[in-house]
Amino acid sequence: MHAAVVVFPGSNRESDVVRALRRSGAQVSLVWHADHELPAGTDLAVLPGGFSYGDYLRCGAIAGRAAAMDAVRAHAARGGLVLGICNGFQILCESGLLPGVLMRNVDRRFICHRQTLRVERTDTRFTSAYAPGQVIDVCVAHGEGNYFADPETLARIEGEGRVAFRYCDATGAITVEANRNGSLNAIAGVLSETGNVLGMMPHPENFVEDLIGGTDGRGLFDSLAA
Amino acid sequence: MKARIIVTLKTGVLDPQGKAIEAALRSLGIEGVDGVRQGKVFDIEVSAVDSAAAEATLRTACEKLLANTVVENYAIEIL
Numbered sequence: 001m002h003a004a005v006v007v008f009p010g011s012n013r014e015s016d017v018v019r020a021l022r023r024s025g026a027q028v029s030l031v032w033h034a035d036h037e038l039p040a041g042t043d044l045a046v047l048p049g050g051f052s053y054g055d056y057l058r059c060g061a062i063a064g065r066a067a068a069m070d071a072v073r074a075h076a077a078r079g080g081l082v083l084g085i086c087n088g089f090q091i092l093c094e095s096g097l098l099p100g101v102l103m104r105n106v107d108r109r110f111i112c113h114r115q116t117l118r119v120e121r122t123d124t125r126f127t128s129a130y131a132p133g134q135v136i137d138v139c140v141a142h143g144e145g146n147y148f149a150d151p152e153t154l155a156r157i158e159g160e161g162r163v164a165f166r167y168c169d170a171t172g173a174i175t176v177e178a179n180r181n182g183s184l185n186a187i188a189g190v191l192s193e194t195g196n197v198l199g200m201m202p203h204p205e206n207f208v209e210d211l212i213g214g215t216d217g218r219g220l221f222d223s224l225a226a
Numbered sequence: 227m228k229a230r231i232i233v234t235l236k237t238g239v240l241d242p243q244g245k246a247i248e249a250a251l252r253s254l255g256i257e258g259v260d261g262v263r264q265g266k267v268f269d270i271e272v273s274a275v276d277s278a279a280a281e282a283t284l285r286t287a288c289e290k291l292l293a294n295t296v297v298e299n300y301a302i303e304i305l
Contacts, residue, residue: 058294065291094294101296108242148239148297182240 001026001225003044006072008033008063008091013049013205017085020205021046024221033066044081044224045072047088049141049203059102059144060090069095081125081224082197086142089189089199098190098199099157100149102142106182110143114214115202116178117188118168120161124191126198127164128226129219135172136216138202140181145201147183147190154184164198165189227272227280228305231292234265239297268292277304 003026007014014030021028029039033052038045052063063069069091076082076097084092092098105111116137119130130136149157157163165188167179179186181201189200204217235241241263248262270287274280284302293300 057291061291061294093296099296101294103240103297104242106240106242108246146240150296 001043002039002041003028003046003224004031004038004042005029005046005048006031006033006068007048008050008052008066010052010054011048011050011087013086013203016203017046017048017205020208020217020221021225023208024218024225026221026225031068031071033063033068036067036071038068038071038075042075042080044083045075047072047082047084047091048205049086049088052087052091055144058094060087060092060094063087063091064094064096073097076192076197079194079196082192083126083224084197084199085203085205086145086201089201090144092197092199097197098192099153100147100190102144102201103146103148104144105142105146105180107180110141111145111180112141113139113180115140115180115188116168116170116172117165117202118172118174120163120166121191124164124195124198124223126191126220126223129223133172134219135168135170136204136219137214138204138207138217140202142181142201145181145183147181147187147201149184157187157190158185160193162191162193162195163187163189164191165200165202227274227277229270229272229280229284230303230305231268231270231284231288232265232301232303233268233288233293233298234301235263236297236299280304
């Protein structure tokens with residue numbers, strides 16, 4: 001597994017995701033946002049978390065139109081894997097690789113806390129190491145994570161089973177309290193129509209070591225590296 | 227040529243910032259405010275030969291970057 005992590009001005013989680021990918025056995029290189037190509041042999045392009053371009057205009061809006069994103073789009077069109085975490089998810093929505101948009105959290109607060117997620121799909125390249133319906137304990141850290149799509153788009157996403165993760169409580173129940181940012185249908189992670197692009201707000205890359213307090217994020221990187 | 231682009235949230239899209247501003251206005255004792263929606267204004271200098279060409283350029287700018295048409299509408303004014 002060769003992964004290319006795209007770094008934008010203002011990205012700040014690239015080291016975390018590089019570490020998580022390497023831990024699972026991937027070979028990782030960094031790509032600058034102004035580069036026009038991904039390294040030859042790239043299997044997976046990763047858009048890390050952070051605040052690309054200072055969240056100017058809209059979160060992910062300017063990064064979504066960066067030169068490197070043309071390469072990521074071409075990679076996705078060839079069937080290559082793409083993973084966007086947090087700001088990376090916002091960039092994927094802004095770049096048109098995923099439907100919908102991440103709006104300001106419903107309570108207007110930046111949220112930063114442990115978060116349980118229910119794994120909705122395990123038959124994907126991103127989630128095969130998890131058990132169906134498994135509840136994983138990771139974290140969220142964002143101000144704009146409130147997933148929104150128009151009713152037709154939302155119906156299509158649900159109808160095609162493209163929700164990979166939902167916010168849930170510790171028992172796996174989908175509750176209003178567990179969905180702190182107010183996302184429609186408690187959506188925490190969405191797949192593209194072809195299943196090779198995943199965007200998610202929570203941070204699995206921060207929970208891959210016991211030392212940090214949890215290892216439930218490993219499954220995502222182990223799935224990709226398998 | 228000067229132009230102004232106004233980007234607003236579509237009807238029905240939740241606007242937590244607008245709600246917060248509305249609440250702040252109420253707490254200042256400003257009566258009669260029934261709703262607030264926050265948007266963005268872009269003042270743009272365009273080097274187009276006529277207003278039709280300017281509008282075409284700005285429409286492209288809105289569609290490609292300035293507005294996210296999933297949740298936002300835009301209006302172009304040639305000043």
